[in-house]
Amino acid sequence: MVVPYTHEPFTDFTVEENRRKMEDALKKIEAEFGKEYPLIIGGERITTEDKIKVVNPANKEEVLGFVSKSNKELADKAMEVADETFKTWRKSDPNFRADILFRAAAIVRRRKFEFSAHLVKEGGKPWKEADADTAEAIDFLEYYGRQMLKIKDGVEVNSRPIEHNQFHYIPLGVGLVISPWNFLFAIMAGTTTAAMVTGNTVLLKPASATPIIAYKLMEVLEEAGMPKGVVNYIPGPGSEVGDYLVEHPRTRFVSFTGSREVGTRIFERAAVVQEGQIWLKRTIIEMGGKDTIVVDNEADLELAAESIVQSAFGFSGQKCSACSRAVIHEDVYDQVKNRVIELTNELTHGDPTDNHNFMGPVIDQAAYDKIMGYIEIGKEEGKLVAGGEGDDSKGWFIKPTVFADVDPKARIMQEEIFGPVVALTKAKDFDEAIEIANNTEYGLTGAVITNNREHLEQARVDFHVGNLYFNRGCTAAIVGYQPFGGFNMSGTDSKAGGPDYLIQHMQGKTTSEML
Numbered sequence: 028m029v030v031p032y033t034h035e036p037f038t039d040f041t042v043e044e045n046r047r048k049m050e051d052a053l054k055k056i057e058a059e060f061g062k063e064y065p066l067i068i069g070g071e072r073i074t075t076e077d078k079i080k081v082v083n084p085a086n087k088e089e090v091l092g093f094v095s096k097s098n099k100e101l102a103d104k105a106m107e108v109a110d111e112t113f114k115t116w117r118k119s120d121p122n123f124r125a126d127i128l129f130r131a132a133a134i135v136r137r138r139k140f141e142f143s144a145h146l147v148k149e150g151g152k153p154w155k156e157a158d159a160d161t162a163e164a165i166d167f168l169e170y171y172g173r174q175m176l177k178i179k180d181g182v183e184v185n186s187r188p189i190e191h192n193q194f195h196y197i198p199l200g201v202g203l204v205i206s207p208w209n210f211l212f213a214i215m216a217g218t219t220t221a222a223m224v225t226g227n228t229v230l231l232k233p234a235s236a237t238p239i240i241a242y243k244l245m246e247v248l249e250e251a252g253m254p255k256g257v258v259n260y261i262p263g264p265g266s267e268v269g270d271y272l273v274e275h276p277r278t279r280f281v282s283f284t285g286s287r288e289v290g291t292r293i294f295e296r297a298a299v300v301q302e303g304q305i306w307l308k309r310t311i312i313e314m315g316g317k318d319t320i321v322v323d324n325e326a327d328l329e330l331a332a333e334s335i336v337q338s339a340f341g342f343s344g345q346k347c348s349a350c351s352r353a354v355i356h357e358d359v360y361d362q363v364k365n366r367v368i369e370l371t372n373e374l375t376h377g378d379p380t381d382n383h384n385f386m387g388p389v390i391d392q393a394a395y396d397k398i399m400g401y402i403e404i405g406k407e408e409g410k411l412v413a414g415g416e417g418d419d420s421k422g423w424f425i426k427p428t429v430f431a432d433v434d435p436k437a438r439i440m441q442e443e444i445f446g447p448v449v450a451l452t453k454a455k456d457f458d459e460a461i462e463i464a465n466n467t468e469y470g471l472t473g474a475v476i477t478n479n480r481e482h483l484e485q486a487r488v489d490f491h492v493g494n495l496y497f498n499r500g501c502t503a504a505i506v507g508y509q510p511f512g513g514f515n516m517s518g519t520d521s522k523a524g525g526p527d528y529l530i531q532h533m534q535g536k537t538t539s540e541m542l
């Protein structure tokens with residue numbers, strides 16, 4: 028029997044021993060910089076001429092590695108291997124599959140500082156955020172292993188004296204897993220292992236900015252006993268490899284996490300039945316957000332300001348859950364606004380290798396340019412009251428930025444910026460605040476700060492987001508505690524880290540035997 032699931036505790040870096048271990052780990056991983064990483068197809072390491080150069084976003088000169096790039100031919104080879112491996116893997120014992128996840132979790136836990144140090148460098152994550160990403164990766168492994176054990180024997184259905192009925196979940200086939208760079212470890216590991224523990228084989232295409240951590244997960248899964256060909260590592264350009272495999276007739280399902288633009292493209296392309304295709308592809312698609320914190324007039328205003336600032340600027344606002352808009356009751360607007368500005372100006376900002384920095388860089392030049400573009404738009408649409416400057420000379424750094432007095436329909440109030448920018452707006456009462464909170468095409472996370480019980484109950488019903496939080500910020504869902512996923516253009520609401528997640532990678536089979 029496995030012990031009950033509890034989430035992985037976060038590391039307290041005020042403890043001298045932990046701080047030293049992290050510093051040692053950061054030094055240790057420097058020895059790996061510049062290494063080459065091959066593809067892994069059927070366990071075989073394949074090196075290609077064409078490579079992805081992976082750099083530290085806080086220091087563009089620091090090259091972390093060169094990762095082989097797959098192409099259509101290699102994607103085809105990976106598909107053949109995954110298709111063939113599925114014939115045996117689908118019949119493997121679910122206990123065996125879950126054990127691989129438990130062992131993988133133990134391996135990562137033992138090397139936790141090393142993984143977190145890597146995330147500081149590859150993802151530009153401050154220590155606290157890197158530690159949370161590693162902890163969440165461990166959580167996904169532990170949680171999905173246990174969920175598989177729960178569903179392996181199916182669900183009881185009724186039988187009659189003359190018949191014995193059974194209902195089981197069976198795997199789907201080859202799954203294409205496409206992951207984003209922001210939770211480079213947790214989301215990549217969670218989506219990959221959910222697909223494989225349910226008996227599917229996987230083609231893993233990580234984000235091009237952060238493919239090394241995915242190679243490291245492959246090594247961990249291999250060490251944990253995963254047979255060859257179950258997960259195949261094929262980094263490469265989304266536009267080439269991604270499109271090709273989404274449309275491939277042997278792809279049975281696509282598990283995607285990323286932007287609305289790419290997510291909707293995948294949804295459309297996967298829906299087209301290709302020649303030779305004998306199923307309708309399943310899609311699990313989690314996309315962006317335009318997440319709002321609502322502040323009522325009967326509220327703890329310090330909590331409100333802290334929640335806005337932490338949720339807006341943690342990991343430089345590069346979370347789909349990040350607070351990018353705050354709707355504040357007019358009675359307390361000025362007070363909250365002023366405190367948000369003060370707290371924002373106190374934030375430390377710089378290379379995340381230094382644990383004194385609360386905020387690090389944004390991921391790459393394209394992100395930097397896009398966010399700086401939105402800051403220019405914001406200057407037209409609202410009042411710039413904090414930040415607004417960027418520096419891309421060494422790494423891609425943007426100051427935490429606050430715009431006040433923004434119209435709820437303004438672009439910076441509607442479009443996902445995915446950077447350290449938050450817009451504040453005023454509402455005349457709570458009804459109007461909820462109306463504004465719901466007025467985007469997204470529906471991922473939201474929070475309400477109020478001491479008014481009726482307003483909390485009103486928000487519970489009317490605030491239309493997949494993850495709603497009361498009297499706290501709107502980020503940092505924990506696997507198994509706050510299943511995560513959004514409504515509307517935030518995705519298919521698959522609820523990662525929740526009790527229904529694995530079943531989406533399976534199909535129900537009924538057997539009925541006459542007695």
Ligand SMILES: NC(=O)c1ccc[n+]([C@@H]2O[C@H](COP(=O)([O-])OP(=O)(O)OC[C@H]3O[C@@H](n4cnc5c(N)ncnc54)[C@H](O)[C@@H]3O)[C@@H](O)[C@H]2O)c1
Nearest residue numbers: 206207208233234265269270285286289313314315316347
């Ligand atoms: N809802 C969630 O759970 C969640 C979690 C994390 C991130 N996100 C969202 O992800 C976005 C940021 O991540 P990103 O910049 O990596 O997103 P992105 O859409 O640019 O890329 C995501 C993945 O898709 C691949 N890709 C790109 N074009 C493709 C194509 N044509 N076909 C197939 N794959 C393709 C990329 O290479 C990458 O691996 C934000 O919008 C954020 O809100 C959502």
Ligand SMILES: N[C@@H](CCC=O)C(=O)O
Nearest residue numbers: 346347348502503504511
């Ligand atoms: N699950 C994370 C967000 C993932 C998307 O970026 C959170 O709850 O903050």
